[in-house]
Amino acid sequence: MTVPADFFKSAFTVDNVIFGFDDGDLKVLLIQRAEDPFLDYWGLPGYFVNADEGLKEAAYRVLEEMTGLTDVYLEQIKTFGKTGRHPMGRVITVAYLSLIKVDDYLLKVKNNAVAQKAEWFSISDIDDLAFDHKEILDTCLDTLRRRVQQKPVGFELLPPKFTLTELQHLYEAILDTELDKRNFRKKILSMNLLIDLDQYQENVAHRPAKLYSFDKARYQEFLSDGYSFDLSENKRKSRTLQY
């Protein structure tokens, strides 16, 4: 029989799937690895969890090392633990999804020892990554798509002031569909999640759009509440059982 001590020979890591929205496109922040294994490969930012550190704490640490950001959306998604997924031994990894505003990131980026460099990639441009990171990315992308239909987390990806069209483009990029402008606005505004700033775009070669920010207090309600922000892309009947 295996004695318990035999089990204390494995390690675990956290990997962050950091999404951003820029240029009308959903992006992920990847690093080019500076060490073995998978030297020079692109992969998700992540690292071993220290002995005295919780999982989420470790994910925040990695995130801060990468971006300098501390106060961001971070959610545990899934744990990947196939045998053989890491050449150095038995390593399982806990995947976290985070959402940041690309602007903030650009101001504070710094590199660290693990990564030669970091870059944003459009999700459609990524095919192969170090370890099983592609699988992890795909899983997190699925979750993100579900998430934005349940909770208005999309706002985490936008700058503090944005237009309704930008918001709509964000949803369209994440869900990979087109949305009807009038219905989208009707719906969003009916949620009272937005604050009309009474400000307008400047220097645009067309009628300037109104700027909005979102109501953090009300946003918090939506985050904790179960809530249906059902941007259903489908014709499938989304039947609802009453009670």
Add this chain to the structure above:
Amino acid sequence: MTVPADFFKSAFTVDNVIFGFDDGDLKVLLIQRAEDPFLDYWGLPGYFVNADEGLKEAAYRVLEEMTGLTDVYLEQIKTFGKTGRHPMGRVITVAYLSLIKVDDYLLKVKNNAVAQKAEWFSISDIDDLAFDHKEILDTCLDTLRRRVQQKPVGFELLPPKFTLTELQHLYEAILDTELDKRNFRKKILSMNLLIDLDQYQENVAHRPAKLYSFDKARYQEFLSDGYSFDLSENKRKSRTLQY
């Protein structure tokens, strides 16, 4: 700097939250521990993951050791890794949720070395468990409540033949609400998930109810599809953005 070898000193386990439905009540299968730490405490069935074993594989193994069942619903929920959660060292645990038919279990239960005995508990009767198992249980219960509104996993908990009232009671027990009989039936039947067996209850002191089984092929579609089985308990408007 910590060298990688230093990280290979931790262990991980899987813990199963096994739900069943019996006697009109949602239950969880717990074990009374036969070894330290937490000797004699009640807790979730779980154990260390072997070096040559995947996570899900380990969860299935534990499940089979406990119940003799192999072909059951099993889903990874969340990983718990606070420092200090395990007295023997750094141990993180991956929580799995599984759904079984209590009848099947009753036929095949066997005990194992880790557990003195196993028993079903009504979820409302559980307050304290070994390790952080109460927190894990609560997390899985939340997930179950969400799951049954998204996918018709409730069927996993029922015997092969059941009545509409039993199905309704199951949903009521999981969601802790009351549902309208006519609306419930209308909705369920409109999904074409059920097969009318043209059989009836026998020896009941009232009008016997029709028996149904569920359509596994159609069920599979629903499982893979995103799908909304929105038994919304709330008055909250579940607004839906078109596309």
Add this chain to the structure above:
DNA sequence: TCAAAAGTGTTTGGGTTACACCCATGA
């Protein structure tokens, strides 16, 4: 004949959908 649960339809209200034209600005 009584108790206990099974079974069954209709109306109302609200949200989703589909859809087309005018407005404001900079070039």
Add this chain to the structure above:
DNA sequence: TCATGGGTGTAACCCAAACACTTTTGA
């Protein structure tokens, strides 16, 4: 004045919700 995106309303439909009485059986 032209190109570009911003901004607006209405009608049809479908689904959720609310709600009460009759039927069948065993005791």
